[in-house]
Each structure stands twice: as structure tokens, then as C-alpha cells.
Amino acid sequence: MSYAEDYKKYRGKCKEFCEALIIERPELTMVRGHYFEISWGRDEAHWWCTEPDGTIVDPTSKQFPSGGMVENYTPYSGFSDCEECGKSIPEARIIMQGRYTMCSDRCAMKLVGLL
Numbered sequence: 409m410s411y412a413e414d415y416k417k418y419r420g421k422c423k424e425f426c427e428a429l430i431i432e433r434p435e436l437t438m439v440r441g442h443y444f445e446i447s448w449g450r451d452e453a454h455w456w457c458t459e460p461d462g463t464i465v466d467p468t469s470k471q472f473p474s475g476g477m478v479e480n481y482t483p484y485s486g487f488s489d490c491e492e493c494g495k496s497i498p499e500a501r502i503i504m505q506g507r508y509t510m511c512s513d514r515c516a517m518k519l520v521g522l523l
């Protein structure tokens with residue numbers, strides 16, 4: 409399959425592919441976090457699975473041009489950084505501005521140039 413076909417098939421479906429895989433292989437653990445895609449230059453929210461020994465099993469790695477390089481997976485820590493001021497914020501307090509994470513309305517307004 410070409411990359412374009414893989415992209416269409418797997419893009420945004422990481423969670424459902426993991427859920428299906430884990431039914432067949434209950435020894436796996438589902439992990440939420442992000443994947444840094446080098447050719448896009450950004451982190452993508454992502455789900456994958458790990459073996460009991462920690463080996464990554466990613467049923468949708470083909471949605472990324474770099475194809476799931478082990479060193480680019482980062483499990484979610486429960487915190488995100490504000491895109492504006494860089495402050496680390498717990499998930500419950502994150503304000504989403506488009507696809508950006510913000511610590512406060514003030515930072516969200518700064519991002520769009522209103523402050």
C-alpha cells in the first residue's frame with residue numbers, strides 16, 4: 409500500500425485500532441501520549457500499545473511518514489505545556505484554543521493577538 413492509502417486508513421483511528429488489537433492480545437497495555445513526526449515537525453496526539461516488556465506495538469504507525477520510530481513516542485504525563493508561556497498545566501485545567509493547549513484565557517487571547 410502507498411503512504412497515501414495508509415494515511416487514509418489509519419489517520420485518527422489509533423484508538424479504535426488499539427482497542428481492537430487488545431481484544432486479540434489482552435497482554436498488551438494501551439498507552440495514550442504523543443508521537444513526534446519529524447517530517448511534519450510536530451507532536452501528534454496518539455494511542456499505541458506496549459508489550460509487558462515495554463516493546464511498542466503500534467497498529468497505526470503507518471499513518472506517520474516516519475513509520476513509528478521508537479524514540480519518537482512519549483507517553484502522556486498528565487501535564488501539557490502552555491503554547492504561549494510554556495507553563496506546565498495539569499490536564500483538568502487546560503484550555504484548548506484550536507489545537508493549542510493554553511494555561512489561561514489570558515494566554516489564549518495573547519495567542520490570537522487580542523492582548
Ligand SMILES: [Zn+2]
Pocket residue numbers: 490491492493494495510511512515
Ligand atoms: Zn500560558
